[in-house]
Amino acid sequence: xxxxxxxxxxxxxxxxxxxxxxxxxxxxxxxxxxxxxxxxxxxxxxxxxxxxxxxxxxxxxxxxxxxxxxxxxxxxxxxxxxxxxxxxxxxxxxxxxxxxxxxxxxxxxxxxxxxxxxxxxxxxx
Amino acid sequence: xxxxxxxxxxxxxxxxxxxxxxxxxxxxxxxxxxxxxxxxxxxxxxxxxxxxxxxxxxxxxxxxxxxxxxxxxxxxxxxxxxxxxxxxxxxxxxxxxxxxxxxxxxxxxxxxxxxxxxxxxxxxxxxxxxxxxxxxxxxxxxxxxxxxxxxxxxxxxxxxxxxxxxxxxxxxxxxxxxxxxxxxxxxxxxxxxxxxxxxxxxxxxxxxxxxxxxxxxxxxxxxxxxxxxxxxxxxxxxxxxxxxxxxxxxxxxxxxxxxxxxxxxxxxxxxxxxxxxxxxxxxxxxxxxxxxxxxxxxxxxxxxxxxxxxxxxxxxxxxxxxxxxxxxxxxxxxxxxxxxxxxxxxxxxxxxxxxxxxxxxxxxxxxxxxxxxxxxxxxxxxxxxxxxxxxxxxxxxxxxxxxxxxxxxxxxxxxxxxxxxxxxxxxxxxxxxxxxxxxxxxxxxxxxxxxxxxxxxxxxxxxxxxxxxxxxxxxxxxxxxxxxxxxxxxxxxxxxxxxxxxxxxxxxxxx
Numbered sequence: 001x002x003x004x005x006x007x008x009x010x011x012x013x014x015x016x017x018x019x020x021x022x023x024x025x026x027x028x029x030x031x032x033x034x035x036x037x038x039x040x041x042x043x044x045x046x047x048x049x050x051x052x053x054x055x056x057x058x059x060x061x062x063x064x065x066x067x068x069x070x071x072x073x074x075x076x077x078x079x080x081x082x083x084x085x086x087x088x089x090x091x092x093x094x095x096x097x098x099x100x101x102x103x104x105x106x107x108x109x110x111x112x113x114x115x116x117x118x119x120x121x122x123x124x125x
Numbered sequence: 126x127x128x129x130x131x132x133x134x135x136x137x138x139x140x141x142x143x144x145x146x147x148x149x150x151x152x153x154x155x156x157x158x159x160x161x162x163x164x165x166x167x168x169x170x171x172x173x174x175x176x177x178x179x180x181x182x183x184x185x186x187x188x189x190x191x192x193x194x195x196x197x198x199x200x201x202x203x204x205x206x207x208x209x210x211x212x213x214x215x216x217x218x219x220x221x222x223x224x225x226x227x228x229x230x231x232x233x234x235x236x237x238x239x240x241x242x243x244x245x246x247x248x249x250x251x252x253x254x255x256x257x258x259x260x261x262x263x264x265x266x267x268x269x270x271x272x273x274x275x276x277x278x279x280x281x282x283x284x285x286x287x288x289x290x291x292x293x294x295x296x297x298x299x300x301x302x303x304x305x306x307x308x309x310x311x312x313x314x315x316x317x318x319x320x321x322x323x324x325x326x327x328x329x330x331x332x333x334x335x336x337x338x339x340x341x342x343x344x345x346x347x348x349x350x351x352x353x354x355x356x357x358x359x360x361x362x363x364x365x366x367x368x369x370x371x372x373x374x375x376x377x378x379x380x381x382x383x384x385x386x387x388x389x390x391x392x393x394x395x396x397x398x399x400x401x402x403x404x405x406x407x408x409x410x411x412x413x414x415x416x417x418x419x420x421x422x423x424x425x426x427x428x429x430x431x432x433x434x435x436x437x438x439x440x441x442x443x444x445x446x447x448x449x450x451x452x453x454x455x456x457x458x459x460x461x462x463x464x465x466x467x468x469x470x471x472x473x474x475x476x477x478x479x480x481x482x483x484x485x486x487x488x489x490x491x492x493x494x495x496x497x498x499x500x501x502x503x504x505x506x507x508x509x510x511x512x513x514x515x516x517x518x519x520x521x522x523x524x525x526x527x528x529x530x531x532x533x534x535x536x537x538x539x540x541x542x543x544x545x546x547x548x549x550x551x552x553x554x555x556x557x558x559x560x561x562x563x564x565x566x567x568x569x570x571x572x573x574x575x576x577x578x579x580x581x582x583x584x585x586x587x588x589x590x591x592x593x594x595x596x597x598x599x600x601x602x603x604x605x606x607x608x609x610x611x612x613x614x615x616x617x618x619x620x621x622x623x624x625x626x627x628x629x630x631x632x633x634x635x636x
Binding site for chain 1: 428431432433434435436437438439440441442443444446447450466469472473
């Protein structure tokens with residue numbers, strides 16, 4: 001069974017390349033253009049990981065991430081954002097996420113990070 | 126011939142007017158006459174006078190009324206009241222209205238001349254006070270001071286020497302001294318005068334015929350000085366400079382009243398120098414505020430822009446790489462897309478530097494050793510410097526107090542300075558890093574042996590986006606980030622440079 005990942009970003013171009021970069025590696029990629037849609041989709045389907053932008057028109061990405069983490073505490077989440085400059089910046093106060101990428105990021109960066117955060121716990125380094 | 130001053134005599138009694146006029150003319154003054162108050166006011170309105178001598182009781186307009194009118198025409202015009210039937214109350218009244226002094230008729234010529242000279246002296250002092258205090262630009266002040274000193278003390282030569290950083294005096298401006306040799310001999314004389322006469326202390330000092338005085342006669346080049354005067358300028362109990370004034374052979378010796386003038390004058394100059402200092406500090410503070418304002422505006426702009434730009438940039442990068450994966454290496458398209466990919470990384474780097482402003486990152490302040498910060502930074506770039514044939518010379522002060530700072534951020538500052546220094550020396554050279562304790566500051570300086578920074582751009586190097594590096598080489602943000610960091614540390618950073626003799630950056634942090 002292929003693994004499923006949800007990408008949440010209001011930017012078409014970003015969803016587009018992330019989807020293609022990951023599906024060519026065997027991932028089944030679903031897309032949501034805003035936070036409400038993402039949460040609705042997660043109510044119906046199960047995902048192995050979520051990639052979520054922090055700044056979207058309807059709901060702050062932080063809220064989306066918080067909601068995901070409350071309903072699915074073990075689900076790996078990768079936050080992507082274009083508005084901070086340093087990994088050490090606090091991303092979502094009070095919530096820890098598994099991965100973090102600053103835009104612009106390349107296709108190998110997102111592939112590698114996603115592999116890393118979805119490996120079974122025992123295999124993670 | 127030039128007159129000492131232009132005087133208007135106002136008196137309805139012709140013989141008295143004539144007498145005053147005659148006495149003044151014979152003492153070198155130019156005199157005009159008016160025969161009542163109205164006439165006097167009219168003449169003062171038509172011609173510029175330095176001084177008015179006026180009776181009180183006159184037809185048409187009395188002296189007290191005329192005095193008021195004269196002061197309206199020219200508030201700085203000095204008026205001496207001369208009265209035969211003056212009571213104390215009229216005298217007081219006239220002084221209140223702004224008269225300089227009053228004379229009781231009959232008065233002696235000597236008395237008249239003395240009071241006229243005093244009035245003119247006050248005028249001269251008023252003039253120079255105005256000149257000195259209206260000059261707030263520090264670089265113009267020395268010239269104004271020396272010109273005024275020459276005038277007020279009737280000197281043939283004058284110079285102003287200010288003490289530099291090493292407390293050594295050097296001549297800032299001089300008048301009547303044509304060669305460097307002359308200036309040096311005068312400075313030597315002054316140093317000896319302070320040593321011999323006041324034991325290095327303050328106070329106006331006077332020497333007559335120094336070349337014939339065995340305490341000074343060995344100083345070369347002082348022949349021809351008849352009378353030498355030294356005015357110390359004291360600031361915060363320390364000698365900030367001296368004014369030297371000399372009269373040459375053929376002139377008169379400086380006298381007691383000259384010393385008095387000199388004392389008043391040097392206290393004026395002290396005040397003016399302090400004013401100029403305060404003004405400079407004010408300007409510095411202002412420009413720092415403007416700089417801070419600029420940075421914060423830029424930071425906000427950058428934060429907003431970064432998100433807008435990074436999203437499409439991310440799309441460009443990702444899609445480019447996706448296409449790259451499908452193209453065989455070595456084709457033109459592959460090469461073109463690789464260039465696009467590189468361009469995106471360049472943009473990313475610029476935005477990251479830009480965001481260093483916007484970042485509201487907490488600074489982690491802790492006691493740090495400036496020497497350690499520098500040593501750590503040097504470890505990072507030692508190898509790089511070696512490759513570029515740049516020699517690092519360390520002159521670390523020992524036992525320096527710790528400063529409160531963010532180790533990483535301070536490293537960023539030094540790394541920036543070292544990188545800039547390296548880039549300023551494409552043919553190699555050396556960087557001298559020194560640290561020392563300077564008053565309440567721990568001071569670090571980074572000096573290179575590069576081409577130096579021309580004066581016209583030295584003032585802009587801390588501006589965001591200002592760069593002299595080729596396009597693509599520098600973001601123009603390095604030094605403005607440094608400034609931001611040092612400001613956060615309550616310190617200061619400054620650059621000193623002269624074309625051809627390298628550039629020195631000085632960082633000061635509170636000890």
